[in-house]
Amino acid sequence: MNTIAVNTAHSEPRDFLCLEETHPHNGTLLGFWLYLMSDCFIFAALFACNAVLGTSYAGGPSAHDLFDLPGLALNTALLLVSSVTFGFAMLEMARQRKRAMLGWLAVSGLLAACFVGLEIHEFMTMIAAGAGPGRSAFLSSFFTLVGTHGLHVTVGVIWLVVLMVQLGKHGFTEANRRRLMCLSMFWHFLDLVWVGVFSYVYLVGVLR
Amino acid sequence: MSHPSQSALEHGAAHHGGHDGEHADHGSLRSYLTGFVLAAILTIIPFWLVMGHVIHDTQVTVLVVLGLAAVQIVVHMIYFLHLDTRSENGWNMLAFIFTIVLVVIVLGASVWVMYNENANMMPMSPQYQNHQQGS
Numbered sequence: 001m002n003t004i005a006v007n008t009a010h011s012e013p014r015d016f017l018c019l020e021e022t023h024p025h026n027g028t029l030l031g032f033w034l035y036l037m038s039d040c041f042i043f044a045a046l047f048a049c050n051a052v053l054g055t056s057y058a059g060g061p062s063a064h065d066l067f068d069l070p071g072l073a074l075n076t077a078l079l080l081v082s083s084v085t086f087g088f089a090m091l092e093m094a095r096q097r098k099r100a101m102l103g104w105l106a107v108s109g110l111l112a113a114c115f116v117g118l119e120i121h122e123f124m125t126m127i128a129a130g131a132g133p134g135r136s137a138f139l140s141s142f143f144t145l146v147g148t149h150g151l152h153v154t155v156g157v158i159w160l161v162v163l164m165v166q167l168g169k170h171g172f173t174e175a176n177r178r179r180l181m182c183l184s185m186f187w188h189f190l191d192l193v194w195v196g197v198f199s200y201v202y203l204v205g206v207l208r
Numbered sequence: 209m210s211h212p213s214q215s216a217l218e219h220g221a222a223h224h225g226g227h228d229g230e231h232a233d234h235g236s237l238r239s240y241l242t243g244f245v246l247a248a249i250l251t252i253i254p255f256w257l258v259m260g261h262v263i264h265d266t267q268v269t270v271l272v273v274l275g276l277a278a279v280q281i282v283v284h285m286i287y288f289l290h291l292d293t294r295s296e297n298g299w300n301m302l303a304f305i306f307t308i309v310l311v312v313i314v315l316g317a318s319v320w321v322m323y324n325e326n327a328n329m330m331p332m333s334p335q336y337q338n339h340q341q342g343s
C-alpha cells in the first residue's frame with residue numbers, strides 16, 4: 001500500500017496513513033463498565049420512587065416501626081468485607097496463585113450469600129407481620145428497590161460459583177481473567193449501590 | 209480478543225507504555241485496606257448518628273448522613289473500582305461523569321416535580337372520601 005510521503009525539512013519521509021487498525025483495548029471491560037452505568041439508571045429510578053413515596057404509609061407501619069438497625073449494620077458489614085475479600089482475590093490473580101484466589105472468592109461468595117439470606121429473612125419477617133409490598137406505596141417502593149439490589153447480589157453469587165468452577169478447571173486463561181475482572185467490577189458496584197440503600201432508604205427513612 | 213499485550217499478566221507502571229488506556233489495575237493490598245478503613249469509618253458515623261440520636265435537629269442529621277454517603281461512594285470508586293482518568297483512555301471516567309449528570313437530573317427533577325404536585329394537590333373533602341370508599 002502506498003503512503004503519501006512528504007519531504008520537508010526532515011530527512012525521513014513521514015507516514016500519513018495509519019497502517020494498523022485502531023481498536024479498543026480491553027473493549028469488554030469498557031462495555032461492562034457502560035452496562036454498570038446503565039444499571040445506575042435502574043437504581044436511580046427506584047431511588048427516586050422511594051424518595052417520592054417514602055412517607056406514603058397508607059396508615060400502615062412506618063420505616064421507624066419496621067427497620068431493624070443492628071441487623072442492617074450486620075448486613076452492611078457483610079457486604080463491605082465481601083467487597084474487600086474480592087479485592088484480595090483479584091490481587092492473587094495478579095500473582096497467579098489459583099488456590100489462594102479460589103479461597104478468597106469462596107469467602108466473598110459466602111459473605112454475600114449470608115447477606116442475601118439475612119435480607120430474605122428480613123423480608124419474610126416483614127411480610128409475616130402484615131407489612132408486605134402490597135401494604136402501602138412506601139412498602140412497594142422499599143421492596144422493589146431493596147429486592148432489585150438483592151437480586152443483583154444473588155445473580156453475582158451464581159456468577160461467582162460458575163467462574164470458580166471455570167477457574168478450577170481451566171486456570172488463568174485470558175477469558176477467565178476477563179470474566180473475573182468483570183465480576184469484580186460488578187461486585188464492587190453492588191457494594192457502592194448498597195451505600196445509597198442503607199444511607200437513604202434505611203437511615204434517612206427512619207428519621208423522616 | 210486478539211491484541212497481544214495483556215498487562216493483566218504483568219501489571220505495573222512500566223507496562224503503560226505501548227498501549228495507553230489498558231485497564232488492568234487491580235490495586236494493591238494497601239489500597240484495598242485504605243478503602244476498607246475509610247468505608248468502615250464512613251459507615252459507622254451515620255449509624256452512630258441515627259441510632260444514638262446524637263444531633264437533635266433531624267434535618268441536619270439527614271444532610272450529614274447523605275453527605276457521608278456521597279463521600280463513601282467516592283471512596284469506593286477510587287479504592288475498590290480504581291476509577292481514574294487514565295483507565296480506558298478516560299472513557300470510563302467520561303461515562304461515569306455522564307451517568308452522574310443524568311442520575312442527578314432523574315433524582316432531582318423527580319423529587320422536585322413530585323413534591324410540588326403533592327404540595328399543590330387539591331385537598332380532598334371528607335364527603336368525597338366517603339364516596340370513594342363506598343364505591
